[in-house]
Amino acid sequence: MAITSLSSHLLESLLASLTLGRITALIVLFTIASFAIDSTRKPTYPKSLPRVGYTGGIGATIRNWMNLSNYHNWVEEGYNKYGKHGRSFVTPSSPSQPDEIVVPQEQIAWMLEQPETVASTQESHKDVLFGTYNFFNVDDHxxxxxxxxxxxxxxxxxxxxxxxxxxxxxxxxxxxxxxxxxxxxxxxxxxxxxxxxxxxxxxxxxxxxxxxxxxxxxxxxxxxxxxxxxxxxxxxxxxxxxxxxxxxxxxxxxxxxxxxxxxxxxxxxxxxxxxxxxxxxxxxxxxxxxxxxxxxxxxxxxxxxxxxxxxxxxxxxxxxxxxxxxxxxxxxxxxxxxxxxxxxxxxxxxxxxxxxxxxxxxxxxxxxxxxxxxxxxxxxxxxxxxxxxxxxxxHRKVVAKEGITNPFEGWHAPYGAILMANMSVQHDADIxxxxxxxxxxxxxxxxxxxxxxxxxxxxxxxxxxxxxxxxxxxxxxxxxxEFxxxxxxxxxxxxxxxxxxxxxxxxxxxxxxxxxxxxxxxxxxxxxxxxxxxxxxxxxxxxxxxxxx
Ligand code: HEM
Structure with a gap:
């Protein structure tokens, strides 16, 4: 009896303390914490890979997000600085999604030749399109x-x-x-x-x-x-x-x-x-x-x-x-x-x-x-x-448990990494x-x-x-x-x-x-x-x- 009255008392005071402001603060905190956890779970890429967009911590992630309309310029910038010279680079993405490793044109054949068990087309389509939800999980090949x-x-x-x-x-x-x-x-x-x-x-x-x-x-x-x-x-x-x-x-x-x-x-x-x-x-x-x-x-x-x-x-x-x-x-x-x-x-x-x-x-x-x-x-x-x-x-998603090693530049991408081919080549004056x-x-x-x-x-x-x-x-x-x-x-x-x-x-x-x-x-x-x-x-x-x- 005493326990029942104690629990109902606790419940009452808990409900009384839930003001609109506190609920909002809780939701915001929960969302930030969840994004932070997501960020730590993203595949990490070697430091040797250059990046475009803002870099360095949570501040950069927020600035990248606020500049979503600039993303295509970053990809073009990456192409001119790195891709065109045979180097891969990394583009930012949302806190819940892996950043992308953009491979140069001479490596596209290598990327596309990988077997489905190493760099998967289907898994990348599923992730990009949220197939589990959008296609009711009836989403295979x-x-x-x-x-x-x-x-x-x-x-x-x-x-x-x-x-x-x-x-x-x-x-x-x-x-x-x-x-x-x-x-x-x-x-x-x-x-x-x-x-x-x-x-x-x-x-x-x-x-x-x-x-x-x-x-x-x-x-x-x-x-x-x-x-x-x-x-x-x-x-x-x-x-x-x-x-x-x-x-x-x-x-x-x-x-x-x-x-x-x-x-x-x-x-x-x-x-x-x-x-x-x-x-x-x-x-x-x-x-x-x-x-x-x-x-x-x-x-x-x-x-x-x-x-x-x-x-x-x-x-x-x-x-x-x-x-x-x-x-x-x-x-x-x-x-x-x-x-x-x-x-x-x-x-x-x-x-x-x-x-x-x-x-x-x-x-x-x-x-x-x-x-x-x-x-x-x-x-x-x-x-x-x-x-x-x-x-x-x-896009291709690395699904090999041991990840994949790039034979041209030597970098290693872990399980879950996303590889991407760059279409900026279509605007290259040399081509x-x-x-x-x-x-x-x-x-x-x-x-x-x-x-x-x-x-x-x-x-x-x-x-x-x-x-x-x-x-x-x-x-x-x-x-x-090139096309x-x-x-x-x-x-x-x-x-x-x-x-x-x-x-x-x-x-x-x-x-x-x-x-x-x-x-x-x-x-x-x-x-x-x-x-x-x-x-x-x-x-x-x-x-x-x-x-x-
Ligand atoms: C101008 C129109 C279209 C464009 C620009 C386009 C572009 C693309 C691209 C970029 C891919 C991704 C392939 C990859 O991940 O490597 C793709 C896949 C696909 N497209 Fe299209 N598409 C077009 C129209 C169509 C139409 C009309 C159909 C069907 C009638 C179609 C059926 C498919 C299918 C089934 C795939 C998956 C291929 C695979 O994973 O092997 N597309 N398309």
């Missing part, structure tokens, strides 16, 4: 493996469908008024086009046209971005709680989409069975759903063949595909529309796409036709070179002449000059296979340590072949069917840490061209 195995080989047969989705979605987004200029928000117009076209590939028709489904997928992708930002602001100890709370919208968007997706997947599973058993002669429609089923059967993975699991597997691919493409297209339009009017790039690309399309059978794009769009390809590659939306998109200028024909000029060589020249220089190979490697899908928007090596983006076709078709359709007014000055995006926040309010003016008789 399976859908990525499916993309690497099935996309490129099925793409050719999908081209006519992709072309149709491109044309129809642009006509809806850009309108059909041939008399008046229409003002469009560029970001929103692209968001009305890209998810539909991408979902022809992911889920097929007619679901790729269902606005409620598309909104759920875009909503989910937005959730992932927002949550990544929020979770970096919290110490690790709070992630299990905050991670579950902030991903409630992810669940909502997943279930919104799943309601519409479930019958489609069930039908695809039935179509697959009927075709496999010989009951039907019609193969199931080719799409990511079908490839996931095909691979799950090949690997004998029954749990991968349920509608729920297949729907879960689509999530990381939708995320990887939608905003990356919209951001890339947004930058491409701004680069083209704000380019020197004397260069008249739009007319050049209009002429090229029109001429090549006229030679295509029935006006339907083929792989060969799209490959002949040298100038259009160059305009896309050049925008991805100049206006890259990140300082570094290639790209006049690197800050958008030169849409930068890569096609070289290709066209090579192809225009006279017969004598060809004979004189022999077969010149090395030169031919170099020229061939100037296409947008070809990655290298990294799609990363490089065996994990380079498998979606890039699709992106290249999709963006060329979009440019072709827009330029052939619309006039677009140039813009006086290219709006500059805002940088937050690694990534840009595009200027979402940019408007463009378009008018449908009169059909030719």
């Amino acid at each position: 399976f859908p990525t493996k499916v993309m690497h195995k099935h996309l490129a080989r099925n793409l050719v047969t999908l081209l006519p469908d992709i072309q149709q989705e491109v044309a129809e979605s642009i006509d809806i987004a850009f309108g059909t008024d041939t008399e008046n200029w229409t003002t469009l928000n560029l970001w929103e117009a692209l968001l009305a086009i890209v998810p539909r076209v991408m979902n022809r590939l992911a889920v097929g028709r007619p679901l790729c046209r269902n606005q409620a489904f598309l909104s759920s997928q875009v909503g989910f992708a937005d959730d992932v971005f927002r949550n990544c930002l929020i979770l970096t602001l919290f110490p690790t100890v709070l992630h299990p709680l905050v991670g579950r709370l902030v991903t409630l919208p992810n669940w909502y968007h997943f279930h919104q989409g799943y309601r519409l997706l479930k019958p489609v997947i069930e039908q695809r599973l039935r179509d697959y069975e009927r075709f496999e058993s010989g009951e039907s002669q019609t193969p199931p429609e080719e799409s990511l759903i079908t490839w996931l089923i095909r691979q799950a059967k090949a690997d004998n993975l029954p749990h991968e063949q349920t509608p729920y699991m297949i729907a879960m597997r689509l999530l990381p691919i939708e995320f990887a595909a939608i905003h990356t493409t919209v951001i890339t297209l947004h930058a491409l339009f701004l680069d083209l529309l704000a380019s020197d009017p004397a260069k008249d790039y739009l007319s050049i690309l209009r002429e090229e796409t029109t001429t090549v399309l006229q030679s295509e059978p029935n006006g339907i794009w083929t792989k060969n036709g799209l490959a002949r769009l040298y100038r259009t390809d160059s305009a896309i590659r050049e925008s991805m070179r100049l206006s890259t939306f990140s300082t570094g998109l290639t 790209y002449e006049d690197p800050k200028t958008y030169d849409a024909l930068r890569f096609s000029k070289v290709r066209e000059e090579y192809e225009a060589r006279s017969q004598e020249e060809v004979e004189e220089r022999g077969k010149d296979t090395e030169e031919a190979l170099r020229i061939k490697r100037l296409g947008v899908v070809t990655t290298s340590s 990294l928007p799609f990363s490089h090596g065996r994990h380079a983006c498998p979606g890039r072949f699709f992106v290249a076709h999709e963006v060329k078709m979009m440019l072709a359709h827009i330029l052939q069917n619309y006039e677009i007014k140039p813009i006086a000055e290219r709006p500059r995006p805002t940088w937050v840490a690694h990534t840009i926040i595009p200027t979402l309010d940019v408007k463009i003016e378009v008018k449908r061209r009169q059909p030719k008789n």
Whole structure:
């Protein structure tokens, strides 16, 4: 009895002492202590590795945080001071996340050749994207493996469908008024086009046209971005709680989409069975759903063949595909529309796409036709070179217990260290002449000059296979340590072949069917840490061209 009254007395006085001010102070103290603990758990790097940003203790960490918009300048500064001269350097990060070791270009191949058990791609993606929370922990390599195995080989047969989705979605987004200029928000117009076209590939028709489904997928992708930002602001100890709370919208968007997706997947599973058993002669429609089923059967993975699991597997691919493409297209339009009017790039690309399309059978794009769009390809590659939306998109997490030793410089990185490839190389004047200028024909000029060589020249220089190979490697899908928007090596983006076709078709359709007014000055995006926040309010003016008789 005495004990009960003592404990209730203690509880009462404890509650009475909890004023709002004290609770706030407790939370602040707890957060600072948790961040301090996180900082001590970060992998430590050798002192010999130079650093960029503010250095030296907690004060520097706070100043680095307050200068998140300066991060990309530090990475560029590190490139010029160290990377360019073959040296790695370290960039700061939040107190809960490992700092990054940025390796120079000549070491990228070494970094990317490491086995998954030494420097892991999957683990770095999981950490960067907080996959445990954002993708409900259904976040292994399976859908990525499916993309690497099935996309490129099925793409050719999908081209006519992709072309149709491109044309129809642009006509809806850009309108059909041939008399008046229409003002469009560029970001929103692209968001009305890209998810539909991408979902022809992911889920097929007619679901790729269902606005409620598309909104759920875009909503989910937005959730992932927002949550990544929020979770970096919290110490690790709070992630299990905050991670579950902030991903409630992810669940909502997943279930919104799943309601519409479930019958489609069930039908695809039935179509697959009927075709496999010989009951039907019609193969199931080719799409990511079908490839996931095909691979799950090949690997004998029954749990991968349920509608729920297949729907879960689509999530990381939708995320990887939608905003990356919209951001890339947004930058491409701004680069083209704000380019020197004397260069008249739009007319050049209009002429090229029109001429090549006229030679295509029935006006339907083929792989060969799209490959002949040298100038259009160059305009896309050049925008991805100049206006890259990140300082570094290639990360690897050291997962070998004993860490990893760099054979070039001798430094050792412990378990948990993050290695990164630097995209500042794309702005290096020693590699790209006049690197800050958008030169849409930068890569096609070289290709066209090579192809225009006279017969004598060809004979004189022999077969010149090395030169031919170099020229061939100037296409947008070809990655290298000097062109990294799609990363490089065996994990380079498998979606890039699709992106290249999709963006060329979009440019072709827009330029052939619309006039677009140039813009006086290219709006500059805002940088937050690694990534840009595009200027979402940019408007463009378009008018449908009169059909030719
Ligand atoms: C312009 C648009 C895109 C850009 C700039 C882009 C860029 C990238 C980058 C930088 C990576 C990281 C690779 C690494 O860690 O080394 C990646 C991975 C990936 N991307 Fe893309 N991507 C784009 C569009 C797409 C599309 C449309 C799809 C699917 C249709 C896609 C599917 C993937 C997948 C599955 C991976 C994981 C690859 C792996 O881990 O092996 N991406 N992408």
